[in-house]
Amino acid sequence: MSLTRPCTHSETIEKSGWLSKWTNYIKGYRQRWFVLDKRAVLSYYRSQSEVGEACRGSINLHEARVLSDKVTSNIVIAHSTQTFHLKAQNDLDREAWLKALEYARHRANKEADSDNDEDETLGASRGAITLEGAKKALEMKMQQLHTTQSILAKLGKELEHVITSGETMERKVLGERIHMFTVASATVVQAADEIASLSEKEIKKLEKALSSENSQRIQLQDQLETLAKQHSSLERAAAREGASGGTIPSYSYTSDEEEFHDAYEDIYNERETASSVHSGEDEELFSAEIVVADRDALMVSPRVEMKSGRSRRVSIPDRPDHPLNLWSIMKNCIGKELSKIPMPVNFSEPLSVLQRITEDLEYAHLLLDEAARKKDPLEQMCWVAGYAVSSYSTTGNRTTKPFNPLLGETYECDRSEDLGWRSVSEQVSHHPPAAAHHAEGRGWTMYQDFTMTSRFRGKYLSVIPIGHTHVTFPASGNHYTYKKITTTVHNIIVGKLWIDNHGDMEITNHTTGDKCTLKFAQYSYFGRDTPRKVSGFVKDSSGNVKYVMQGTWDDHIDMMKVIKATGKGDKTKVETESPIRVWTVNPPYEGNDRMHHFTRFAIELNEEEEGVAPTDSRLRPDQRLMEKGIWDEANEKKQELEEKQRAKRKVREAEVEEAIQRGEHIEETQPIWFEKTQDEKTGSLIHVFKEEYWKAKKNHDWSKSPNIF
Known part of the structure; x- marks a missing residue:
């Protein structure tokens, strides 16, 4: 949050006035002077006299969400x-x-959409389409100018x-001739002005395109030079290690399908030091020495026996073996949001984002069902942590991108049998792109809002999820929340693509105050940690360590109950019982390297099913064509659907503009099966399931569903 920013001029102010802003639980609401400018930036000051001098904070309304509570104002x-x-008077x-x-x-979203459309146009054939359009527009104006000049x-x-x-x-005739001469002169001047204005506009577009192309070229040169230096230094280091008989942890690629295996270390060393973790506003280092008291064989957790249910498909068409020139696609997208590329x-891959977030539930029947049976909230926390880690198990080899859902697109997955x-998920927002997800199982409920911010930096692509995942257990009343970690795709320019999940995840039990902090270690070429390692502690509300969690996000997670703990902070030493296996990844599905590296569960997600909503992802034609390997037709259909959505967006913008001109209240596009509200636990905005979807399916009533496909 910036404390200083450029002065706000009066001519740029849209609205200003007093509002009460929530500060913290000690100070509560405090009156602040708020200023909304024409750039859609809302800033606040302690008083009106500070405007333009000492801004206390600001927020850009572009890709922000606004919620109003009529009861509390x-x-x-x-x-x-x-x-x-904020609270109004x-x-x-x-x-x-x-x-x-x-x-x-x-207005900000409309301008952003316009800029995106313009950027896409400029990016096509290095601006050839734009140049052709500008040439035709100038030729028409010049023809008009020549015609008027002839008359003159x-x-x-x-x-x-x-x-x-x-x-x-x-x-009378003379007056008419003089009047015609005056009109023709004015027309010539107007045409000349329009030509100058059009030329200036097109020149700015071309300057923007050329500047972007030049900056990307320079950035690419720098990155390639950096890569060359890194490669050279790594070769020298590898040579030194080879000469000394040492080993370097590295990725070993075994096929052209970007499948790779890690050189693992034994996770249970006699003494293991965990990495530092950041929790909230306070920084706590918990590199604790862990001594396992009993090293018997791992105790495997009980498993739930699955009923057979209906017969489901066991394969999908193999992915066509076409080479992908990723750089040719991505080179004009440096710095952009992933959802806008x-x-x-x-x-x-033939799954939508809605289906990918549903894939989080692959092990829910094992982990959350078992968690629901636990009476001890600290032990229950361990199983919730296992569930949180298990959602990353499929990301290791999945370097492809899911389809971005259309606004109003839904996906149901009924595995009750x-x-x-x-579960039900819905794309609830276009700006910013956001999906709402709700699932209910045996003794538990899970819901989340999934949106993300992402940037492509040339060498790598980082995806940072935003929003909380909630897991509740009605029987005990325990309510857990956590935020997902960062996923990074490496080697975008040179080498094989590989994925790393890294960052700190804090799971909070809002009922008891217990917390679990998990550290997803970032991969380092020279690091000594086990690749893809996850480690952490479960602490009670008093901050005492009760359980230790260890494992890897692509293989397994174990819990170890703490017998004895001595020391504090980075000097903590704990003695534990034998590790208990909380979660183990399913073995690789046969032939999955040809089927987009899907698990058996992922293969079943896009299986055609009768009775689903007409907005369901399984009915999306471009995705279905892509799954069948008909890529050319899939690309044409994808473009057709995007044009249809763009046309609807423009109609909606026109309706909003008319409402604004009439001075009427602007209603945002409302979700069908979810309702936006403020979450009491986290204070953030979230979409809550309205419990109407399954009733509509039972009654075969899809009258609320829009026509998006």
């Missing part, structure tokens, strides 16, 4: 980086601010003849 503005909780003030905020957000010359000759020859002309289906759970 509260306004919540949630962005990926921060959230403002009265209903009239709240309505005025809400209207101004929604209009500014609408003719009138000028007539008037010159009258003056020089001394012939008489009726006053126009990708052909060649770089995709065999796995004991069912």
